[in-house]
Amino acid sequence: MLYSDMTPSHLENEMKQLQQQGQRAYDEANWSEYEINMHKWYLAKSYLIQDNVHLKIGRTYSLAEAHDRLTVNKLKGIMAWGIRESDAEEIAVPIAMLEEYD
Incomplete structure (x- = not known):
């Protein structure tokens, strides 16, 4: 099922499962x-x-999971496009990865 078709409770369950799988991969040093x-x-x-x-x-x-920042220049759906501060490259990231900073 596509994430866009999932209910909030399905998304929360999926996130829980992905977090557990991610933790297992982290513990095993399986970085990819x-x-x-x-x-x-x-x-x-x-x-x-x-x-x-x-x-x-x-x-x-600020970009979650990275020591970097993104200046947003376009939004479409759940994706934000912008310029990454570290290398001036244009990238797209899920909006949940963006965090406000002081």
């Missing part, structure tokens, strides 16, 4: 599997929170 599970977790969370997130074009946000 950990990253895949965490990316899926952020996608599921983005669908869960999309109606309550109010990101602003031109604003810079």
Whole structure:
């Protein structure tokens, strides 16, 4: 089932399962599997929170799971496009990965 078709309770269950799988991969030092599970977790969370997130074009946000920031220049659905501070590359990330910083 697609995340976009899931109910909030299905998304929460999926996130719980992905977190457990991610933790297992982390404990086993299986970094590629950990990253895949965490990316899926952020996608599921983005669908869960999309109606309550109010990101602003031109604003810079911290990137979760990274020591970097993103200046948002476009929003579409659950994805935010912007320029990554560390290398000036344009990337797209799930909105749940963006965190406000001071």
